[in-house]
Amino acid sequence: MRFDIISCQPDLLESPFNHSILKRAQQKGLVEVHIHDLRQFAINKHGQIDDYAFGGGAGMVMMIEPIDKCLAQLKAQRSYDAVIYMTPDGETLNQNKVNRFSLLQNVIILCGHYKGVDERVREHFVTHEISIGDYVLSGGELGAAVLTDAIIRILPGVLNDESSALTDSFQDGLLAPPVYTRPANYNGWTVPEILLSGDTPKIDQWRFEQAIDRTKQRRPDLLH
Numbered sequence: 001m002r003f004d005i006i007s008c009q010p011d012l013l014e015s016p017f018n019h020s021i022l023k024r025a026q027q028k029g030l031v032e033v034h035i036h037d038l039r040q041f042a043i044n045k046h047g048q049i050d051d052y053a054f055g056g057g058a059g060m061v062m063m064i065e066p067i068d069k070c071l072a073q074l075k076a077q078r079s080y081d082a083v084i085y086m087t088p089d090g091e092t093l094n095q096n097k098v099n100r101f102s103l104l105q106n107v108i109i110l111c112g113h114y115k116g117v118d119e120r121v122r123e124h125f126v127t128h129e130i131s132i133g134d135y136v137l138s139g140g141e142l143g144a145a146v147l148t149d150a151i152i153r154i155l156p157g158v159l160n161d162e163s164s165a166l167t168d169s170f171q172d173g174l175l176a177p178p179v180y181t182r183p184a185n186y187n188g189w190t191v192p193e194i195l196l197s198g199d200t201p202k203i204d205q206w207r208f209e210q211a212i213d214r215t216k217q218r219r220p221d222l223l224h
């Protein structure tokens with residue numbers, strides 16, 4: 001899978017892709033992440049990529065021309081399955097959407113800034129609009145990092161069996177059950193007996209029940 005991320009603050013995106021699972025996924029050749037500085041496509045030598053909103057009001061608007069040029073350059077090289085715009089008024093991200101995005105080959109992610117992009121970008125270029133939650137970030141970059149992290153970790157071969165993404169919270173529509181590790185007794189705080197029994201079918205049943213209980217208590221909305 002290949003991601004092309006368009007940003008006017010590309011520095012913000014360097015760190016997440018240079019660590020741990022995301023770094024290893026790239027080294028294994030399972031994913032490619034290319035970050036593009038929108039200022040390279042500025043309309044003048046001052047590096048301008050935004051302007052005042054028609055009709056007035058506070059805040060700058062990202063111009064259509066630099067975005068069009070950047071997209072055109074990318075699309076001339078390969079075809080893309082999605083152009084995702086990160087914005088607080090997009091559809092809220094969830095595991096279901098992550099799973100569906102993970103089936104795509106080439107994806108462009110456009111990070112919004114200021115008051116957002118000229119609406120014509122959304123009308124003519126963007127295929128999906130994604131928010132990572134009901135709060136406003138200073139830009140789409142952190143949202144793009146969240147989205148790509150969630151996608152990359154479920155790509156085949158990225159995680160080993162022990163940390164399989166299939167047992168994650170949300171993957172079966174339930175929150176994950178509690179987990180424990182050694183020591184079995186710490187300060188008198190003990191681990192549930194069943195987990196030490198070696199009886200795998202009973203342990204699976206216990207985990208399933210715990211997952212249901214936890215979901216009922218914390219996220220009853222998921223059970224509907």
Ligand code: ADE
Nearest residue numbers: 086087088131132137143
């Ligand atoms: N840009 C600003 N806020 C955002 C959010 N909540 N999700 C995605 N992109 C954003």
